[in-house]
Amino acid sequence: MIVFQTDHPDFHISLKKFASALGTSLSHDTLHLPQHYGNGYLRALRMPNGLSVCIIDVAAETAMELHRSAVEPYFFVLSFDEIYIKKTAVHIIGNEKTEHFPPLFSAAFLNSTMFHDTAILTEGCTVYSVKIIFDGKWMQRYLGIDGEDKLVKRYLALRTKKLLLEPLDGTYRNHMDELISADINNPVYFAIIENRVMLLIERFFSRLLKRAGKLPLYRIEQSDIYKMMTVEAELTRDFSSPAPTIEALSDKFDISVSKLKRQFRQVYGSSVYDYFQQLRMEKAKKLLLTGHYTIKEVGYQMAYHNISNFSRAFKKAYQFLPSELQNFRKKTAVRIISDD
């Protein structure tokens, strides 16, 4: 069991302390978890624009208890967490406690350092996470949002009991994947990190503001939101085989078909199949843009054994064919001219 206590909001300083508590040290801002605790790394970076960012990609063997004391003046902490839980994970903010259960917790949430914060992870948790710290001034300058903003205050006041979760969807995960998989030796590494971090922040706040009038965000039970996170993960686990049917999902997660359809839409904003299809096409587009695969190969990887079906589906999503992706310039010219 690892128990760690910090009283500093800056990730880099805390991570340094954490490393020495584990009997190791940082190399290139990175703590590689010593093997007897598990696998993976934690990285703390300070961005050119003043953000403090922590990237975690860890499979922990040991249980962990992490404390951060309340800090004055307070900072905001925005977390994007994807945690696979074996037994349980507990998050205590101030004196409010939330327990997460297996298999998965996958959400973004905004927090502040106003309260003491404790995270207790039982052994065998896998943590894939991006955490960002900034203060009210930063928020004002970069986001144009006042730290004393009513909405933000109300959001923070909701704290844990009705913790406002923003379940992670394909778009969030895409930014996280690009961020976490970025090569630290890339000359523009910091730009890659900062840009993905900014896109995560932009999306989180623009969605929060859009729904400003509607706090709390969901009219469904928290336990149902958790269930949807699991459904979503199952749905998007593998694009190389066709989408699981709604019936199969409803059987697997023991939830009625109509409830599943309704709640999935409430949490992720579109129907189960539309959601699957949108992510699948995003992925196809990304693969095509690498230039390493033919259209046929990408189609196969996305479970299309017929190219024209794949092309049609792609066109439905983007209004142009996969073959036009490389030649998009000609296409643009035609489109712009025909607008006149």
Next chain:
Amino acid sequence: MFEFKFNIRQLDLALIQLAEELKTTVTDGELIFPGDPATGYIRHFLLPNDLDTIIIDLSLTDGMWINRQKTDLEYYVFICEEIISDHTYAKIDGVKPEPSTGLAANVYLVSFLSDLRQYASAGSTVRGIRVILSPEWLASYLHVSELDEVLQRYLALKSKSVHVREMDYETHRLLEELLRPPVEGPLRNAYLENRIMMILEIFFSWLSQQMSVLSMTVKMTKDDIARIIQVEKALLSDLSRAPSITDLSKLIAVSASKLKKQFRDMYGLPPYEYFQQQRMQKAKEMLMVDQLTVKQVGNSLGYSNLSNFTLAFRKVFNENPGEMKKKSIK
């Protein structure tokens, strides 16, 4: 034909100058064009991370010249635009690439130390962004201390194939997002900044890849590059008389053969041919823009014998200076 020349660093101030010439004003960072020489807008933003930037969306009703004159400031202008035109080109330090027709969708970087002239004919559509970058900004945001050398190398290259990047799909998509009506509200600047930063990231990651490939084929140190840049300046300092290779090699204390090879690696031509091309470009400009006579032009570019001048001109443009001038008058 509308022509606008400026040399101030700040884009907001340049925009005010431009507005004055158009006899209109900039309101909330936006200049709406009055219809002549264009319709559309240029919007200025100072982004939260200090980037000085403009977004351009114009349809030209007249031919337009924009000239950012060289200064001695070490800044860069990053250009990312899609131009649909019968006739358009960007000329850097007098090096004029082949004009393009149809769609020119390009991304490139120009130093303030260079003179940049861009032309687009009437009927063109110009949509894009322009960002001013300082070395300090590049160092802190892109951690480009190593890019220093890369940048120098890049800016020294004037052959179009290496210099200008054809716009890729992602950049095009981001540009489209920038050109949409801005999302009003608190996140507006974050929205713009994030897309501009993504475009910069794509360009600079391409650039560093390109340059590392290039450095494998062209083996030159940072000092070599600086010396060859010095040679190029000396070579063009007086277009009426080309310095000899011996003089040039003395200037930088490098052997004549090494100088010739490295010069060619960087500028794509041997020194004398390069000089000659620049000289004839200048001649053309004097004929067409300044409306000087063939004799005046020949004389001022160091030709005492006009038929030699005509021959040299013909070699570059496949046309006699007199014929070309007649066309311009028409």
